[in-house]
Amino acid sequence: MSYGTLVDVETLKAHLDDPNWLVVDVRHQLSDTGYGERVYGQSHIPGAVFLHCDRDLSGPMTGRNGRHPLPDPQKLAVRLGEIGIGPQTQVVVYDDAQGMIAGRLWWLLRWLGHDAVALLDGGLQAWQAASGAVTDVQPTLKAREFTPALRDAWVTADYVMERLETPHMHLIDARGPDRFRGENETIDPVGGHIPGAVNRFFKDNLLADGRFKPAAELRAEWLAVLAGAEPDQVIHQCGSGVSACLNLVAMELAGLPGSRLYAGSWSEWCADPGRPVAR
Known part of the structure; x- marks a missing residue:
């Protein structure tokens, strides 16, 4: 298994x-x-x-x-x-x-x-x-052959720009609500979000102890976030393409596979002053 x-x-x-x-x-x-x-x-x-x-x-x-x-x-x-x-x-x-x-x-x-x-x-x-064991001993590595088979799993800034505020893309921002609104921005030089994006804070997928919510609960919450969009229309982003991946995990758990990542995310988007910003 x-x-x-x-x-x-x-x-x-x-x-x-x-x-x-x-x-x-x-x-x-x-x-x-x-x-x-x-x-x-x-x-x-x-x-x-x-x-x-x-x-x-x-x-x-x-x-x-x-x-x-x-x-x-x-x-x-x-x-x-x-x-x-x-x-x-x-x-x-x-x-x-x-x-x-x-x-x-x-x-x-x-x-x-x-x-x-x-x-x-x-x-x-x-x-x-759970009293799991820990150690400071470095493991002995045993190399194996890893052959990649790349999937269509991410999109570029141009892809996002071409589909801004259209029914062909449902953009979901995983950052905290304050940063999404353009407030308390201490990481990137520009505050705000990509026009048309909706906010789903990555921590909203978790229980108080840091474990994921049950699949049925996640599914109900994510269907509300999708608002009728199909999973393959969903593009996830965050500040730099890291925390957004937790939203992709959550959608898989919810039985809603097929969404993709805007890997550059807000830190790439706001690096070009020609791209629009919403607050």
């Missing part, structure tokens, strides 16, 4: 020694980009491998392509193979930020054609609350 959205703590505990399972730690903080690597070195789930949000899960910035551009898929595939992900590997990814970073690796693997990837439901906090 493979897992394509979530794995709970007890299931992961039962597979910690399974050679076909690989745990990936992607802890990260925007304000301290060395944080994840530092805390991983101090303590992590046994066997977990660390990937860095900027170095591994993103490509180089140009000043016009957003804060977390997509990585080159071939280079990413090589890196994934280096850490031990092959065609039969069940990947479990976790962070300590309510899945905000973990969702990015989930989406990247799906983009590259690897469906056996799941978030640890509740993240590291749920693992610790």
Whole structure:
């Protein structure tokens, strides 16, 4: 059996020694980009491998392509193979930020054609609350061959611009409501949102303890957000194409697959003063 959205703590505990399972730690903080690597070195789930949000899960910035551009898929595939992900590997990814970073690796693997990837439901906090073991021991990596099979999973700024406020695109912004309104913008140089976008804060998919809401509850909420739009009309975005991935996970859980990511998101959009802004 493979897992394509979530794995709970007890299931992961039962597979910690399974050679076909690989745990990936992607802890990260925007304000301290060395944080994840530092805390991983101090303590992590046994066997977990660390990937860095900027170095591994993103490509180089140009000043016009957003804060977390997509990585080159071939280079990413090589890196994934280096850490031990092959065609039969069940990947479990976790962070300590309510899945905000973990969702990015989930989406990247799906983009590259690897469906056996799941978030640890509740993240590291749920693992610790259930007395899950931790260690500072670095795992021995066993490289595998990872062959990408790219999917039509993301869109460009031009795609979004051509479909602004039309029935052919339902744009959903995963940022907090204040940033969506253009208030308290401390990350990007311009406040506001893309015209026609609606707001679905990524944290609204979660319970108070950081685990995902039940699928039926998510489905009811997401059908209200979609307002009659089909999932394949939905384009997700956020500040830089990271937290929006959690909304894609939630739609999958809700039985509403087929939406895509505007990878550049607000940080790319607002880098061009010629693009319209709503507040």
